[in-house]
Amino acid sequence: MVKFLDVVIAGLLLGGLYALIAMGLSLQYGVARVLNISHGEFIMLGGLTTWTLNTMFDINPLVSLAVCGPVAFILGFILHRTLFKRLLASSASPGVFESNSMLASFSLLFIIQNIASIAWGPEIRAYSYLRVPVNLAGAVFGANRLVTLGFAIVIGLAFYLFVTRTRMGKAIRAAAQDPATAGLMGVNIDLVLALCFGFGAAMAGMAGMLISMCYPVHVVMGLEYTIIAIIVVVLGGLGSIPGSFIGGFVLGIIGSVVTHIDPGLSLVAYYLIFILLLLVRPTGIMGR
């Protein structure tokens, strides 16, 4: 029984991170219609920045959250304002924009990864923070992982309230449903889309910071997280914040169960679930 609990809690801890990453991608793809292949690169940037701040300047990782989030937001905002807005204007149809923006984000992946490898080099980086064991109903976990889950939930909840309770949130939901009509209703659509892209990048940056607290980070880690984010988004349902959380936790638990059985098969299991899901219910758990 303790063993079972162990596996489930480990899954939940992992799932919180997955949910946060997926929420960012879901925002970028669900609202701004950019399937951002370079999503993981923002995670990598967040992780490596936190590492640098921690080892060079001895800054608490939780403080660097205040750096990673806003910087990633500004980066994403500017990217949408310059690159994707231009693409949107020049694309003939939403389908063309989707494929063009995906390819553009792929070239962003190249660019960001290369700049990062010049700045940080190929070494695997890690630092130690809050590595104290905590007893959770008989199962023992590092305090850093619990902090990670707590932050993921707080960020997710804050964003959920922002989207459901504020005027800007309403504009975002309108833009997700129908950008053209939302524009006609007086929503500044360019601003909303750029904001969403920025928020997505900010979530990736913050997730990167949280990941660096528990796992080693390196320059080429991004794509793996992008793929996980895509799986979670499809699992939870596109553009749904609760869906991202449910999807993240489900995938986290599945991952930790399979890792318990055979560590080599966890990624195989992710893709099998992903493929089965696409065949049976491509709209996801919370999708319409």
Add this chain to the structure above:
Amino acid sequence: MNTTRVDLRKVWVPALLLIILLLLAALPYGRPGYTVVLVYTILMYIVLTVSWVIFSAPTGYISLAPAAFFGVGIYTSAILGMALPLPVVVCIGGLASSCLALLVGALTLRLRGIYFAFFTFGLVELMKHFVLWYELKFTGTRGRFLIPVHNNTIYYVMLAILVALLLTTYFIRRSKYGLALQSIGEDEEAAAHTGINVTLLKVITFAISAVFMGAAGAIWAIRLTYIDPYIAFDPLNSFMPVLMAIFGGMGQLYGPILGAAVFSYLREVLITRFPYYYMLLIGIILLVAILYLPNGLVGLIQKWHKRALGGQHANT
């Protein structure tokens, strides 16, 4: 007047193609090994790109599966390479890939749009991790070695695959079957209503495009000499054909060929000249191409051509 013009074209285009083919066939004589390797690398990318275009350009389904088919070819060659003669291995590589494509296609081609891209991308990663798990668990090794053969042999096999591919593409485009594919891309529902067996057609085309990717992978494996799942199922091999096709422009058959040739040559040059910055440079080139060349190199050439013609008319 008009008829003579058409006749001239009918003679010129095949003659030009034949001359290019002869030049390519004569290339390995008296050239350093590096040139041969460079040219067959370019040929390999042309094969991948054009076979991607066979399926994805007319139907509009973005397939990110090339790396999976390529990798199946690579593993076929690694497993059978010592037991069977090379042409047989290449053929089996192609057939194995197309079997995978038939299976995957039958399962997934009812997925629309971006979901199909997701799925095919997931397939590459699934194959990679499955093979990795299998190798570690059952054979106890991570990678495999292949017996190298002479560069010229690889070159001629690659050239043969390319010629077969181009002939296939040409006949598909000319046939009623190509027209049906085109109509699927324009409006799938309408195509189904005019009596086209949409699913069958898509699955078969997907399988045909996989044959050439698998064959190219089978011969490419010998050039690599050492392979492991990360090398064989590299997701870059999925994105490169897409990028090259868009870089070249997909409206004409020569677009993807031109795109793949220019882009892969550029890539080789950048890798050797700027080993630390080449990804950055490639990223920038792609970004510029996506932003400023919406119809690819072909679009650019057509624009220049029009401008040149316009100039002539202005003079007369």
